[in-house]
Amino acid sequence: MSDFLQFAVVLAAALAVVYYTGHGPFLLRKTTEIVYGKPGCAPVPAIGNVTLHYFAARGRGEPIRMILEEAKIFYNETGFTKDTWPEAKAKGIEEGLYTFGQVPAITTSSGVQMVQSQAITHYIGRSTGMECNCEDLHFCEAVALAVEDIAQKFGKVVYDPEFTIKSRNDYLKDTASVWLGYLEKIAPCLEAKDKAFFASERLTWVDFLVFNIIDVHIELAQVKIAGVAPINILENHPKLSAFYSKFKARPKIAVYLESSRRPAFNLPYPPKAAIPQQKAAPAPAAAAEQQKKQQQVPKKQAAPPAAAQQQAKKPETPRQNPRRSNHPRRNPRHSNNNSNHLNQSQHNNPRYHNPLRSKRNPQHRLGKLSKLPNRHHHSPSLLPRHLEKNKKNLKSKHANLREYWV
Numbered sequence: 209m210s211d212f213l214q215f216a217v218v219l220a221a222a223l224a225v226v227y228y229t230g231h232g233p234f235l236l237r238k239t240t241e242i243v244y245g246k247p248g249c250a251p252v253p254a255i256g257n258v259t260l261h262y263f264a265a266r267g268r269g270e271p272i273r274m275i276l277e278e279a280k281i282f283y284n285e286t287g288f289t290k291d292t293w294p295e296a297k298a299k300g301i302e303e304g305l306y307t308f309g310q311v312p313a314i315t316t317s318s319g320v321q322m323v324q325s326q327a328i329t330h331y332i333g334r335s336t337g338m339e340c341n342c343e344d345l346h347f348c349e350a351v352a353l354a355v356e357d358i359a360q361k362f363g364k365v366v367y368d369p370e371f372t373i374k375s376r377n378d379y380l381k382d383t384a385s386v387w388l389g390y391l392e393k394i395a396p397c398l399e400a401k402d403k404a405f406f407a408s409e410r411l412t413w414v415d416f417l418v419f420n421i422i423d424v425h426i427e428l429a430q431v432k433i434a435g436v437a438p439i440n441i442l443e444n445h446p447k448l449s450a451f452y453s454k455f456k457a458r459p460k461i462a463v464y465l466e467s468s469r470r471p472a473f474n475l476p477y478p479p480k481a482a483i484p485q486q487k488a489a490p491a492p493a494a495a496a497e498q499q500k501k502q503q504q505v506p507k508k509q510a511a512p513p514a515a516a517q518q519q520a521k522k523p524e525t526p527r528q529n530p531r532r533s534n535h536p537r538r539n540p541r542h543s544n545n546n547s548n549h550l551n552q553s554q555h556n557n558p559r560y561h562n563p564l565r566s567k568r569n570p571q572h573r574l575g576k577l578s579k580l581p582n583r584h585h586h587s588p589s590l591l592p593r594h595l596e597k598n599k600k601n602l603k604s605k606h607a608n609l610r611e612y613w614v
């Protein structure tokens with residue numbers, strides 16, 4: 209038998225073994241890892257530094273922030289407000305950056321610019337080894353779209369100007385619990401150790417979407433209102449609850465969740481029942497009488513209900529800046545006690561400081577994106593050719609950005 213024939217027979221036999229033993233996907237996965245140096249289906253090159261174009265709010269920007277944090281990618285943000293957005297929108301549309309007139313969008317130092325939150329999260333996943341395996345892609349897409357379905361339903365309730373505690377409760381009971389139930393069925397069973405994450409034994413981009421949608425529901429269910437008890441939405445979803453806790457405890461995610469880079473959770477419309485009743489100020493004589501009565505109150509009193517206690521300690525004040533959480537645990541830099549927002553080891557760690565914002569840095573000023581190390585000059589742009597010319601305008605756009613470095 210000629211050498212060639214021998215080789216062909218051995219190859220055919222090897223392929224048959226791979227096929228019949230079902231190890232094809234495994235080999236494909238390993239080949240991808242060897243070829244691209246990172247796991248996942250069809251990875252893409254590194255994206256360099258990122259500018260996230262979004263509002264100073266969690267919203268659809270939040271999974272993007274989290275995946276950037278997890279991947280240790282430098283990013284800054286436009287932090288739009290309702291005042292700055294209209295002009296930015298008009299400009300973004302004109303330049304072809306905000307393809308559908310909406311944000312989130314990202315621009316990267318490698319020349320990528322794109323819109324649509326899920327596509328962005330997916331793309332960052334592909335670039336950072338957090339893409340799903342080829343054989344799981346269809347599942348990942350289905351999960352991502354289900355998250356979008358839930359987000360739409362959530363949005364319908366909270367963006368209703370008539371939003372009330374009743375509509376919240378009805379939504380959580382009749383809709384959210386059903387959809388969380390669906391997610392529960394496909395959630396990883398951490399005890400069985402079959403897979404640690406939603407789509408794989410590895411963390412992938414869909415985990416960020418799922419975590420975020422659970423998180424916004426937890427926030428919604430725990431809105432602090434006097435006399436309204438928080439609802440535990442994960443009570444009947446043990447697998448989702450375990451996934452949520454595990455994801456939240458990932459070192460880089462945990463640091464981000466507690467950092468001042470994370471915008472506060474805000475509802476578009478405060479629930480009607482939450483608007484405090486304006487009490488008429490007592491007349492001076494009556495006020496003196498009241499004060500006297502208060503002083504006479506015996507020391508030992510029945511403890512007020514926990515919710516009322518909390519309300520009394522921390523009166524709800526309107527937030528001035530949506531990026532600033534009033535919650536000291538969540539946003540330690542904005543707590544009154546500024547001295548301890550970083551512990552000693554964090555204080556000495558340059559990762560916790562933004563060199564460009566440091567007062568010691570003579571170059572401290574805004575809009576330094578163009579000065580950042582651009583490690584990936586040659587990555588292909590995702591832009592259609594007719595929009596390439598607009599890229600030139602991006603640098604001037606960055607001049608107005610605020611920076612929130614990881």
Ligand SMILES: N[C@@H](CCC(=O)N[C@@H](CS)C(=O)NCC(=O)O)C(=O)O
Nearest residue numbers: 267268309310311312323324325326
């Ligand atoms: N499907 C899009 C939806 C984007 C979207 O609805 N963006 C909103 C903010 S969350 C927006 O840009 N609103 C301002 C506007 O439309 O002018 C995505 O997921 O990125």
